[in-house]
Amino acid sequence: MSVNLAIIYYSSTGTNYQLAEWAAEGAKQAGAEVKILKVQELAPESAIASNPAWKAHVDATKDVPVATPDDIVWADAIIFSTPTRFGNMASQMKQFLDLTGGIWFNGKTINKVVSAMTTAQNPHGGQEATLLALYTSMYHWGAIIVGPGYTDHSIFTAGGNPYGTSVSVDQNGKMIEDVKNAVMHQAKRTVTVAGWVKNGQA
Known part of the structure; x- marks a missing residue:
């Protein structure tokens, strides 16, 4: 199953999009069906330009689909x-979470x-703090939170954040820590636990 x-x-200049792509790579290796979705941009065109x-x-x-509550379902x-x-979290992500009241x-x-x-x-x-703030909303959802903890050596290489992979970005938009393996491990771990939950509910 x-x-x-x-x-x-949400990504303004591409770093979080890259994290999403690495997560998709890891999740597909774990056998998941994957959708990459962006949240709706709220900033005015003048700010972006x-x-x-x-x-x-x-x-x-521009061709990445915009997430909707139906994707959560x-x-x-x-x-x-x-x-x-x-x-x-970015206001764009917060607004998306605020729009899930109906499915909640x-x-x-x-x-x-x-x-x-x-x-x-x-x-x-x-x-x-950002990850913990996002997870606060997830407690209200009744979700099951799966942090990476220290379940793989890649977490230490990436900076050792047990709540979720995080990366620093320099003034030129380049990632400072090497986090690809940590992101892929986190995705695989999330898929594995989701498989346990899905099979258990079945």
Whole structure:
């Protein structure tokens, strides 16, 4: 029984999109059916146009589907990826979560297996706080949170965040830590646990 995994991200200049792609690679290796979905952009066109890297990424990912609550209903598991904004998730991601009230009310978020990833400009820029804030919403969903913990050596190489893979990004938009293997491990672990839950419910 394969696991349906939705990887839902927000990315302004591409880092979280790259994390989502690595997560998809790991999840597919674990046998999951995967959708990569972006949340709706809320920033005005003028703000996007003023930043060449932001505009380039928006154009490059114009064909990535926008996530809807129906994608949560379809999914057995969800991996979120969001940049840190003042120690919290990006407003675009928060709005998406706020739009899930209908499916939450109807019990459609219960027992979804959830994990999350994040990015910031430096290691103490709110990465852990962002993941914990996102997970707070997941407790309300009745979701099952699967953090990577210290279940694989790749987590230490990536900086050792037990709540979810996080990466620092320099002024040129380049990732500082080597996190690809940690992201893939986190995705595989999420799919594995979701398989246990799905088979148990069956």
